[in-house]
Amino acid sequence: MAEEPITTMTAVRAHRRGGPEQLVVEQAPVPELAAGEVLVRVEAAAITVAELTWPETWESGGVDRTPIIPSHEFAGRVARVGGAVEDFHVDDRVFGLVPFDRDGAAAEFVAVPATSVAHRSASVAPTVAAAAVLPALTAWEALVDRAAIGQGTRLLVRGGTGAVGSFLVQIGASSGAEVTATVSSEAAASRARALGAAHVVVVPRGTAPAHIGDFDVAIDAVGDDLPEWVYAAVRPGGDLVVLQQPPAQDVAERYGIRATFFVVDTNQDRLRELDTLLATGRLHVAVAATLPLSAGGEAFVAATAAGRPSGKTIYVLP
Structure with missing residues (x-):
């Protein structure tokens, strides 16, 4: 008998504009997958504190899109592949950057255009890849x-x-x-x-x-x-x-x-080059802290704490 598809996931979400105090950990629908997209089971999602101040976080084309999911830098494995995607297969190791006007990766799953994702070498840890992307x-x-x-x-x-x-x-x-x-x-x-x-x-x-x-x-x-x-x-x-x-x-x-x-543009060729640099140890990537998804908004607070080590704060998922 075929497995029932997973329809809900744990996610960090905000239902109204604001800072970390608006972030809650709750159940949310697994994103629907469109043609040209891949669904990634998230292993690590990096925090960019400033994203909670960006207009793109809260709206798309001038239309409010709350509730939102933050953290657009991610690493994980492909869970499902949309139509017209040929370069990725289920269980491939990947990393990438979700467009800023879409839900991010502080969740068990994220849907992202295949053009915003690249394969990740086995030697590159999910936390390192997620911390380096943006x-x-x-x-x-x-x-x-x-x-x-x-x-x-x-x-x-x-x-x-x-x-x-x-x-x-x-x-x-x-x-x-x-x-x-x-x-x-x-x-x-x-x-x-x-x-x-x-x-x-x-x-x-x-x-x-x-x-x-x-x-x-x-x-x-x-x-x-x-x-x-x-x-x-x-x-x-x-x-x-x-x-x-x-x-x-x-x-x-x-x-x-x-x-x-400028605002950075996700480029798949650059992602591949970045993977090579990470896999060969030519870039040092600082990770300040790793926290579970259950930390919710506290992870954003930790990312701005005085005296914290240099580097990214990362949500880590099992």
Whole structure:
């Protein structure tokens, strides 16, 4: 006798807009599968705290879509395959990034376009894959697609030990750039050097360095209000890439630089390249904590706790 299909699952959901206090652990329908999609049994789902502030989290095409499920970075195994999908089969190890205007992976199952998923090597742990997806893809797009760094590029990374900044430093250094990283404390300086930064400048929050400049490319990975010294650090004709909010174009014009902002695009080829980097140990991925799905909103609170280790907080499912 054939097994009855599973129709409900445990999920972390929010029924109204807000922060972690709105997240509850409850039963929810298993997502329906459309053509071109795969249903993944989730093994690990990474938390991006800021996603609870993104409009895409709460609406799609201007239409409210609550209740929502957070955590868009995931790793797991294929549970079911939709029509017109040929590259994936049941029980394949995979990882990927759910489009931000869809329900995420803080659940036992997630439905995702097959184009947003890649195979995961057996040597890459689910927690590592989930923790790397969004920050590594963001760093790669910033460095390669937006700034086109290469051998000898003078690269400034503001926030060189954060979730994205740590990958900017690693990928930048491995691409031949001369990387200067700013960090907010002496404690973070040694980690930035270990990641590959040739130079490290300690810039406590709310302050500006005495002198820092003449970079071909600067990338802001901090995300608070962008101080003017970052614009001034780029040589005329150079590039400033901002990851959290659009830069001030009038300030960029004053300094004669190009300033761009983007939202990362899931690229299956890049996911495959990322899997290779992870499988061969060429990227260090920091995981701060792993918590069960039953932690619900407490996991989001833990991800912002003062004094926590660097790295992602991950929901781990059996």
